[in-house]
Amino acid sequence: MQEDLIERLIEQFRxxxxxxxxxxxxxxxSIIEGKEERAKKFxxxxxxxxxxxxxxxxxxxxxxxxICNICKTRxxxxxxxxxxxxxxxxxxxxxxxxxxxxxxxxxxxxxxxRGPNDIKIKELLSRVQNDNVEEVxxxxxxxxxxxxxxxYIAKILKPLGIKVTRLAQGVSMGSDLEYADEITLxxxxxxxxxx
Amino acid sequence: MQEDLIERLIEQFRxxxxxxxxxxxxxxxSIIEGKEERAKKFxxxxxxxxxxxxxxxxxxxxxxxxICNICKTRxxxxxxxxxxxxxxxxxxxxxxxxxxxxxxxxxxxxxxxRGPNDIKIKELLSRVQNDNVEEVxxxxxxxxxxxxxxxYIAKILKPLGIKVTRLAQGVSMGSDLEYADEITLxxxxxxxxxx
Numbered sequence: 001m002q003e004d005l006i007e008r009l010i011e012q013f014r015x016x017x018x019x020x021x022x023x024x025x026x027x028x029x030s031i032i033e034g035k036e037e038r039a040k041k042f043x044x045x046x047x048x049x050x051x052x053x054x055x056x057x058x059x060x061x062x063x064x065x066x067i068c069n070i071c072k073t074r075x076x077x078x079x080x081x082x083x084x085x086x087x088x089x090x091x092x093x094x095x096x097x098x099x100x101x102x103x104x105x106x107x108x109x110x111x112x113x114r115g116p117n118d119i120k121i122k123e124l125l126s127r128v129q130n131d132n133v134e135e136v137x138x139x140x141x142x143x144x145x146x147x148x149x150x151x152y153i154a155k156i157l158k159p160l161g162i163k164v165t166r167l168a169q170g171v172s173m174g175s176d177l178e179y180a181d182e183i184t185l186x187x188x189x190x191x192x193x194x195x
Numbered sequence: 196m197q198e199d200l201i202e203r204l205i206e207q208f209r210x211x212x213x214x215x216x217x218x219x220x221x222x223x224x225s226i227i228e229g230k231e232e233r234a235k236k237f238x239x240x241x242x243x244x245x246x247x248x249x250x251x252x253x254x255x256x257x258x259x260x261x262i263c264n265i266c267k268t269r270x271x272x273x274x275x276x277x278x279x280x281x282x283x284x285x286x287x288x289x290x291x292x293x294x295x296x297x298x299x300x301x302x303x304x305x306x307x308x309r310g311p312n313d314i315k316i317k318e319l320l321s322r323v324q325n326d327n328v329e330e331v332x333x334x335x336x337x338x339x340x341x342x343x344x345x346x347y348i349a350k351i352l353k354p355l356g357i358k359v360t361r362l363a364q365g366v367s368m369g370s371d372l373e374y375a376d377e378i379t380l381x382x383x384x385x386x387x388x389x390x
Contacts, residue, residue: 005259009244012237015229016222027211029281031241032248032257034210039245042207043238046226049204050234053227062227064200086224 006032058127060103060120061088075099080137081124081153083107083146091139099137102127107145108152116152124153128162135163142169201227253322255298255315256283270294275332276319276348278302278341286334294332297322302340303347311347319348323357330358337364 006028013024031039055061056068062085063069070088078099080091088101106119128136136157140146154164170188171180180188201223208219226234250256251263257280258264265283273294277283283296301314323331331352335341349359365383366375375383 005240005244005248006257009240012240015225015233015237017225018218018221023213025284026213028244030210030212032244033281034245036245038210039241042210043241045200045204045207046234046238046241049200049223049227050229050231053200062201086228089220 055085055103059088059101060105061085061101071100076131077134078137079124079127079131079133079135080139081150083140083149087139099135104140104149107140107149109145119149121153121156125156128157128160133162135165138164138166142167250280250298254296255300256280256296266295271326272329273332274319274322274326274328274330275334276345278335278344282334294330299335299344302335302344304340314344316348316351320351323352323355328357330360333359333361337362 009028009031010021010024013019013027014021016024019027031042052064053062054064056063056066056071058067058071061068061070075098079102080097080099081102081104082088082091083104083106085103088103091097091101102120102124104119104121104124106114108114108116108119124136127133136153138150138153140149150166154166157164168191169184170191171177171184177185204223204226205216205219208214208222209216211219214222226237247259248257249259251258251261251266253262253266256263256265270293274297275286275292275294276297276299277286278299278301280298283298286292286296297315297319299314299316299319301309303309303311303314319331322328331348333345333348335344345361349361352359363386364379365386366372366379372380
């Protein structure tokens with residue numbers, strides 16, 4: 001008995017990650033009950049973001065220009081390598097980092113038949129050689145594929161005299177040992193630091 | 196360092212109820228990473244819903260026509276009275292209900308200076324008289340204002356020989372007594388039924 005246009009709007013909200021029917025309904029009502037101006041702004045933002053945002057030609061970050069703000073303004077001698085564009089946003093929480101990024105658009109995954117040539121390793125190599133890069137920080141996810149990809153890239157870059165580092169793995173700050181899984185704990189033990 | 200268009204889209208998603216920055220970001224990325232087609236459909240659904248959905252002339256339900264589907268097809272002799280259009284959707288979960296609705300667009304609230312003339316009670320009265328209504332079910336929220344509004348309307352309608360009922364109040368089905376608050380428990384005790 002729901003009216004079709006409301007149902008259509010609810011269906012659209014349901015396509016967002018992690019949104020079920022009830023949440024989508026709440027979102028839809030907030031649009032319907034809101035001002036016309038707000039609905040227009042919302043729709044415009046969606047269309048414009050989708051139409052204009054592409055990938056940075058240099059690093060693969062999301063941008064609405066040819067080259068992203070980070071590539072334009074920051075220190076190109078340090079490259080932080082991530083698997084997906086959205087990982088850059090997570091890494092940007094590290095306010096002290098002033099280097100640039102490189103998006104691989106995936107990780108090496110034999111299970112999913114993705115080899116080194118299916119992700120942007122060649123592009124990384126040519127940046128490293130052209131920009132006099134001093135350090136490459138591997139910030140792929142701390143899982144099997146992320147680790148394998150980091151190892152592979154380190155193997156290629158080390159002979160070129162590039163310092164390759166990996167994000168430290170261990171127990172999370174502010175968390176409770178009780179809740180740490182055993183792999184994380186083992187890793188934290190293995191990489192323990194002298195005080 | 197975030198690009199402006201992404202930030203704008205995130206801000207829009209943040210205007211949805213209960214959405215914080217991280218959730219909005221996740222939604223925004225899903226739009227940016229999704230197909231152009233999907234972004235267009237999404238924006239269209241928002242614009243069209245806002246432009247075409249108004250209130251049913253008879254009951255106040257959301258509809259994209261003059262008169263909503265419920266008013267057109269169901270038994271007008273029973274009216275279920277709710278405070279807001281979206282409450283109709285909640286009530287529609289009661290599959291066995293085949294009557295129509297009436298939206299008050301608010302409740303009587305002395306604290307917020309809303310009296311009987313500020314909500315659609317007059318309109319309810321004229322429907323009751325014109326449609327030979329047999330029963331009015333008060334489904335305003337089970338709180339002070341909802342109760343007061345229900346009492347007020349009952350007082351007006353009873354002299355006209357209309358049966359006025361109120362949704363039963365008590366402990367929720369499937370819940371645990373341990374978690375029921377004391378007002379709900381008192382109400383459940385007071386309205387206990389003989390088995």
